Amino acid sequence: xxxxxxxxxxxxxxxxxxxxxxxxxxxxxxxxxxxxxxxxxxxxxxxxxxxxxxxxxxxxxxxxxxxxxxxxxxxxxxxxxxxxxxxxxxxxxxxxxxxxxxxxxxxxxxxxxxxxxxxxxxxxxxxxxxxxxxxxxxxxxxxxxxxxxxxxxxxxxxxxxxxxxxxxxxxxxxxxxxxxxxxxxxxxxxxxxxxxxxxxxxxxxxxxxxxxxxxxxxxxxxxxxxxxxxxxxxxxxxxxxxxxxxxxxxxxxxxxxxxxxxxxxxxxxxxxxxxxxxxxxxxxxxxxxxxxxxxxxxxxxxxxxxxxxxxxxxxxx
Numbered sequence: 001x002x003x004x005x006x007x008x009x010x011x012x013x014x015x016x017x018x019x020x021x022x023x024x025x026x027x028x029x030x031x032x033x034x035x036x037x038x039x040x041x042x043x044x045x046x047x048x049x050x051x052x053x054x055x056x057x058x059x060x061x062x063x064x065x066x067x068x069x070x071x072x073x074x075x076x077x078x079x080x081x082x083x084x085x086x087x088x089x090x091x092x093x094x095x096x097x098x099x100x101x102x103x104x105x106x107x108x109x110x111x112x113x114x115x116x117x118x119x120x121x122x123x124x125x126x127x128x129x130x131x132x133x134x135x136x137x138x139x140x141x142x143x144x145x146x147x148x149x150x151x152x153x154x155x156x157x158x159x160x161x162x163x164x165x166x167x168x169x170x171x172x173x174x175x176x177x178x179x180x181x182x183x184x185x186x187x188x189x190x191x192x193x194x195x196x197x198x199x200x201x202x203x204x205x206x207x208x209x210x211x212x213x214x215x216x217x218x219x220x221x222x223x224x225x226x227x228x229x230x231x232x233x234x235x236x237x238x239x240x241x242x243x244x245x246x247x248x249x250x251x252x253x254x255x256x257x258x259x260x261x262x263x264x265x266x267x268x269x270x271x272x273x274x275x276x277x278x279x280x281x282x283x284x285x286x287x288x289x290x291x292x293x294x295x296x297x298x299x300x301x302x303x304x305x306x307x308x309x310x311x312x313x314x315x316x317x
Contacts, residue, residue: 002061004225016232020110033098039243046237053229064280069226071284072217076234077241078262078291079213081255082148084242086205088249089156094198096177103180104195105239108202112238115207116231119214124224134222137215138270144212145264149257163204167197206235212263219266220283253303258294262287 050073058066091101126133158164167173172191178184182196217227249255265286269278 002223002225034102034243039240042240043244050233067280067284068221069230071220071280072226072230073233074287075216076213076231079259080238080241082259083209084245085249087202088246090201093156093158094194096198100180100195104199104202108199109235109239111203112206112235116210119210120224120228123214123218127222134270137218138267141216141263141267145260149260216266219270252295252298254294254298258290261290
């Protein structure tokens with residue numbers, strides 16, 4: 001466990017808030033469609049910041065700490081691919097204007113940061129008090145990995161989604177988008193726009209994926225600072241990664257199996273802790289190799305487009 005002072009925590013959170021303010025207040029003050037070139041630049045920025053942070057950890061706490069952070073970061077980034085695919089389906093279903101998508105993801109990620117912070121704090125408290133929780137996390141990851149490997153292709157149907165039906169019952173909703181506004185005044189009353197409904201769905205999506213991704217990071221380290229920072233960097237890079245991969249994510253059809261293998265691998269590693277120990281460098285090499293193989297395989301053996309309808313995704317369950 002790292003001995004991190006409260007000032008270091010405050011400095012890190014302050015840096016994240018400053019970057020978010022710079023993003024929304026300067027670079028994306030006016031709603032616009034994020035082009036692949038802009039997305040590639042921001043993706044590079046976030047990856048370089050994560051690598052620089054890993055370098056700083058290595059200098060102050062040693063090579064093992066830097067590698068542990070990188071392993072958690074790579075796990076979170078790899079799991080983001082599945083998250084991105086669901087968000088693509090949601091945006092396509094509701095026909096969200098391209099110039100409004102960044103605003104949805106920005107506020108969605110703020111909510112995700114808060115939720116993940118709470119989850120990580122609870123998880124760290126449980127693990128420090130009940131070590132056997134790690135074995136429960138491991139078993140859960142193995143089951144999730146196996147289920148993902150045999151999962152059919154996903155789709156999203158808003159008419160069947162429980163959250164959509166609940167929101168429509170509770171909130172008065174406008175029929176059309178009104179720019180990047182979440183609320184408007186219509187016939188003298190305040191009503192929500194479909195953009196708010198999309199935002200709530202994005203938040204729910206991240207909540208569901210956090211149930212898998214956070215235990216996976218605990219499989220690498222139980223240090224709350226490393227779990228938190230690796231999650232935060234991955235989540236912050238999710239927006240730019242979405243705009244970079246949204247149009248091509250379905251071409252990497254083997255990524256689903258890579259994510260399943262990674263989840264199962266981390267789960268087995270957690271369950272096997274009393275019997276064997278894998279170094280962080282071994283875990284990092286295995287995860288990177290699995291991802292590289294899936295990407296290369298998807299390019300070499302592209303999937304033929306099927307005319308069959310996709311089955312419902314777990315977000316609609």
